Amino acid sequence: MPDTVKWFDRRFNFDFPTGLYRQVIERLRGTPARMEDRIKSIASDRLSSRDGDRWSIKENIGHLSDIEGLFVGRLDDFMIKAGTLRPADLTNLRTREAGHNDKAAETLCAAFRTVRAATVKRLESLAPADFSQTALHPRLGVHMRLVDFMVFQAEHDDHHLARITELSELPATASMVKQESGRRSALVCDDKAYIRRVIGKVLDQVGVEVVGEAETGIDAVERYKELTPDLVMMDIVMPGMTGLDAVRKIIEFDPAARILICSGLGQEALVAEAMRAGAKGYVLKPFTLSDLMEAVQLAL
Known part of the structure; x- marks a missing residue:
């Protein structure tokens, strides 16, 4: 104490x-x-x-x-x-x-x-x-x-x-990670584990450390409030709360949040809504490694 x-x-x-x-x-x-x-x-x-x-x-x-x-x-x-x-x-x-x-x-x-x-x-x-x-x-x-x-x-x-x-004994928050390693931090939000792993590997190559993951939109909002990372990778279609609604909640909490949308073909309208809500960019699935790396660097 x-x-x-x-x-x-x-x-x-x-x-x-x-x-x-x-x-x-x-x-x-x-x-x-x-x-x-x-x-x-x-x-x-x-x-x-x-x-x-x-x-x-x-x-x-x-x-x-x-x-x-x-x-x-x-x-x-x-x-x-x-x-x-x-x-x-x-x-x-x-x-x-x-x-x-x-x-x-x-x-x-x-x-x-x-x-x-x-x-x-x-x-x-x-x-x-x-x-x-x-x-x-x-x-x-x-x-x-x-x-x-x-x-x-x-x-x-x-x-x-x-x-x-x-x-x-303090929890390792994203702010601590930034001070300890000098690397940017990221929260990866996708309901598919293999997608989170792929994104995590790409982020590591560009010097960004994954400090948290979320499988639902509700978890994404709560984890952001806990970690306040430099970047959020957000799947536009998430169970429970959608990725679009999660973007709105996160931006409401932190207008300076940097959110990169991951979407599939045919979801252009949702992506446009997310960009209007405050997302900084997007990348289409299935994405190439170079596409993802370029999008991350532009978002940061």
């Missing part, structure tokens, strides 16, 4: 016993391994998936690596008893501009493992009394001990691990 309040608007308990700082160090040390175990269970084509405008799995990993520089800087502030800590907004901005989707998840995980190991080594070099040093956190507006800040950082780790898990 997503957090009900923003991270920095949460209430934090800073009553952790100073003498337990070693347990907090171990908790911080273990985050890279916990994250890598989690990433191993996620299909590689899901790592760039995002929920709306929130960070993708890769960006959550990259953020943990980037934020470590700020964490180390704040250790310096505690050691010199600074009156303020460095504002987190600078690092958050750098994370958003870093373009983590261009890097492999393994690379991001390795970077985080390296910087976190250096941080843990730094913490292990401190004297027990150092963990009682205090400084002001500008975002939270409270003074905290170093051990409190370490707990805060560990909670931050867990927050992003939870986001990674949440994103990995």
